[in-house]
Amino acid sequence: MNILVTGASRGIGAATFELLKSKGHDVVGHSTKGSADLIAGDLTDPEAPREIWSKALDRLGGRIDALVNNAGVYEAVDAAASDEEWQAQWARTLTINLQAPADLSRLAVAHFLENGGGRIVNVASRAGWRGDSPRHWHYAASKSAIIGMTKTIARAYAADGILAFAVAPGFTVSEMTEEYLQGRGGAAIVADIPLGRVASTDEVAEVIRWLATEAPESSTGSTIDVNGASYVR
Numbered sequence: 327m328n329i330l331v332t333g334a335s336r337g338i339g340a341a342t343f344e345l346l347k348s349k350g351h352d353v354v355g356h357s358t359k360g361s362a363d364l365i366a367g368d369l370t371d372p373e374a375p376r377e378i379w380s381k382a383l384d385r386l387g388g389r390i391d392a393l394v395n396n397a398g399v400y401e402a403v404d405a406a407a408s409d410e411e412w413q414a415q416w417a418r419t420l421t422i423n424l425q426a427p428a429d430l431s432r433l434a435v436a437h438f439l440e441n442g443g444g445r446i447v448n449v450a451s452r453a454g455w456r457g458d459s460p461r462h463w464h465y466a467a468s469k470s471a472i473i474g475m476t477k478t479i480a481r482a483y484a485a486d487g488i489l490a491f492a493v494a495p496g497f498t499v500s501e502m503t504e505e506y507l508q509g510r511g512g513a514a515i516v517a518d519i520p521l522g523r524v525a526s527t528d529e530v531a532e533v534i535r536w537l538a539t540e541a542p543e544s545s546t547g548s549t550i551d552v553n554g555a556s557y558v559r
Contacts, residue, residue, distance in 0.1 A: 342535065354382040390444065393430060395431065428475060439486055448493070451465070453466040454469030497525070
C-alpha cells in the first residue's frame with residue numbers, strides 16, 4: 327500500500343513510519359522541518375496540507391491508499407493567562423490538531439473517490455473521551471473533535487469504499503509527553519493505569535498499522551483505545 331504519515335519525525339509517528347516500511351509498504355512521512363526522508367510542512371500554514379498531499383502523491387506515483395493523521399502538539403496554557411496568550415494557544419492547537427487533519431482528510435476523500443476507496447487513520451487521544459488537565463482544555467477539545475470528524479467521514483463515505491478510524495492513546499512514552507510525565511510525577515500517572523505502565527509508541531504504531539492496512543471494513547468509524555484501561559467506555 328501507498329501510505330502518507332504526518333508527524334513522522336518522532337514518537338508515535340516515527341514508530342508508525344518505520345513499522346509500515348518494515349512490512350513492505352511504500353510510505354511517505356512528513357515533519358515540520360522535513361529531512362532527506364520526510365516532506366517538510368508547517369501545519370500552522372493553511373497552504374501546507376495541500377502542499378504535503380501533492381508532494382506525497384508525486385513520491386508515491388500518483389496514488390495514496392491510506393492517510394495517517396498523526397501530527398499534533400500538546401502545549402499547555404493556563405486559564406489565568408492573558409486573553410492574547412489564551413486565544414493564540416487555542417488557535418495554534420486547533421489549527422495543527424484539527425484543521426490540518428481535516429484539510430488532509432478532505433484531500434484524501436476526494437482522491438479516494440476517484441480511485442476506488444482508501445483509509446484514513448486519525449490519532450486522537452484518551453483526552454478526547456475523558457478530558458485532560460486544567461492547562462489542556464484546548465488539547466482535549468481538539469481530540470474530541472477528531473473523533474467526531476472520524477465518525478462523520480466513516481458514515482458519509484463507507485458506501486464509496488472509504489474507511490475512517492481513530493486511535494486514542496493514553497499517556498505514551500514519547501518526546502511529546504516526556505516533560506509532562508516528569509512534571510506531574512510518573513508514579514501518580516502510572517497509579518491511574520490499571521495495566522501498571524504507560525503505552526509504548528510501538529504498541530500504538532501497531533494499532534495504526536492494523537487499521538491502515540488490515541482492519542475489516544465493518545469496523546469503519548471505530549476508535550481503538552490504547553490506554554491500559556485507564557479509561558474504559
